[in-house]
Amino acid sequence: MGTTQITASAGVPFIDIEREFAAPRALVYRAYSDPELLKQWLEPRKYVMEVEVWEPRDGGRWRYVHRDGQSAYGFHGVFHGPQTEERMLQTFEFEGAPGHVSLESVDFIERDGRTLVKNHSVNQSIEARNAMIESGMAEGIEDGFARLDELLERLAEPAGAGR
Amino acid sequence: MGTTQITASAGVPFIDIEREFAAPRALVYRAYSDPELLKQWLEPRKYVMEVEVWEPRDGGRWRYVHRDGQSAYGFHGVFHGPQTEERMLQTFEFEGAPGHVSLESVDFIERDGRTLVKNHSVNQSIEARNAMIESGMAEGIEDGFARLDELLERLAEPAGAGR
Numbered sequence: 001m002g003t004t005q006i007t008a009s010a011g012v013p014f015i016d017i018e019r020e021f022a023a024p025r026a027l028v029y030r031a032y033s034d035p036e037l038l039k040q041w042l043e044p045r046k047y048v049m050e051v052e053v054w055e056p057r058d059g060g061r062w063r064y065v066h067r068d069g070q071s072a073y074g075f076h077g078v079f080h081g082p083q084t085e086e087r088m089l090q091t092f093e094f095e096g097a098p099g100h101v102s103l104e105s106v107d108f109i110e111r112d113g114r115t116l117v118k119n120h121s122v123n124q125s126i127e128a129r130n131a132m133i134e135s136g137m138a139e140g141i142e143d144g145f146a147r148l149d150e151l152l153e154r155l156a157e158p159a160g161a162g163r
Numbered sequence: 164m165g166t167t168q169i170t171a172s173a174g175v176p177f178i179d180i181e182r183e184f185a186a187p188r189a190l191v192y193r194a195y196s197d198p199e200l201l202k203q204w205l206e207p208r209k210y211v212m213e214v215e216v217w218e219p220r221d222g223g224r225w226r227y228v229h230r231d232g233q234s235a236y237g238f239h240g241v242f243h244g245p246q247t248e249e250r251m252l253q254t255f256e257f258e259g260a261p262g263h264v265s266l267e268s269v270d271f272i273e274r275d276g277r278t279l280v281k282n283h284s285v286n287q288s289i290e291a292r293n294a295m296i297e298s299g300m301a302e303g304i305e306d307g308f309a310r311l312d313e314l315l316e317r318l319a320e321p322a323g324a325g326r
Contacts, residue, residue: 011174011175012174012175012176012289013175013176013177013285014176058261059224059241061222078222078241078243078254080241080254080256080262080264081256081261081262081263081264082261082262087262089262089264091241091243091254091266093243093244098221098244098245099243099244099245099250099252100244101243101244101252101266102266103254103264103265103266103285103287105287120287122176122266122285122286122287123285124266124268124283124285126175
């Protein structure tokens with residue numbers, strides 16, 4: 001299992017996340033761009049995640065909702081520029097704080113059949129970046145990437161294997 | 164005439180621009196949100212500016228093109244969150260460099276019938292921010308704001324004045 005590296009240096013509004021996956025880039029990109037697959041690894045433990053729209057293309061929109069028994073938390077944004085196996089780029093907005101937007105790029109770098117995923121998130125202020133870190137995002141990210149490891153393993157199995 | 168203050172501090176990917184205008188906030192917001200008025204002050208000296216779309220509302224799109232005899236330079240983005248007399252927020256992308264996006268907020272602060280405009284631009288890297296500064300943006304901004312002074316003066320005149 002890979003190690004997740006989260007960097008939030010003092011004095012800049014960036015969050016950088018790096019994680020390697022034991023799968024070729026085309027497969028990792030499928031897990032990021034297909035809304036059915038996305039839900040299988042990105043859904044948090046405590047919530048049901050409903051992916052309402054996920055259009056990874058220039059100008060495409062996305063929106064998903066986390067629900068538990070009482071509440072619903074919506075998130076949405078817009079994909080910017082070409083979305084490819086090399087790079088995705090989107091805005092990110094929590095609907096509980098409208099107008100507070102971050103800009104997130106994901107680079108997919110393949111080497112020897114494995115894929116390094118580099119997530120670079122840019123916030124409007126250092127304060128907003130710090131609040132994001134303090135919200136306890138790290139645990140959710142680790143969980144999600146562990147499920148992504150498992151999903152990629154299943155996707156890599158030849159059809160009919162394991163019967 | 165107001166003084167434009169442009170700040171690009173070392174070590175952060177921000178550009179901050181402040182300028183005061185001798186007009187109430189409602190009028191300044193009109194000049195920013197109405198595409199017909201926008202063109203009257205934002206059009207650069209050397210180009211014809213065509214505003215193709217300008218939809219200042221949550222999720223609305225914008226696109227304009229600068230043309231001279233030989234070339235056309237397109238720019239576009241998406242408005243994020245509520246767009247009001249207090250604040251606008253949009254992404255900004257030059258079509259010559261697809262996927263290089265910045266996030267721009269504009270705050271309008273009224274005091275004693277005058278309006279302070281605070282523009283905060285966030286780039287994906289410090290290098291991208293520096294490239295924007297080195298492109299000679301300052302001159303264009305000063306020109307535009309001088310034309311905005313004139314436009315606001317005309318808009319403030321009572322109908323039929325000057326006959």
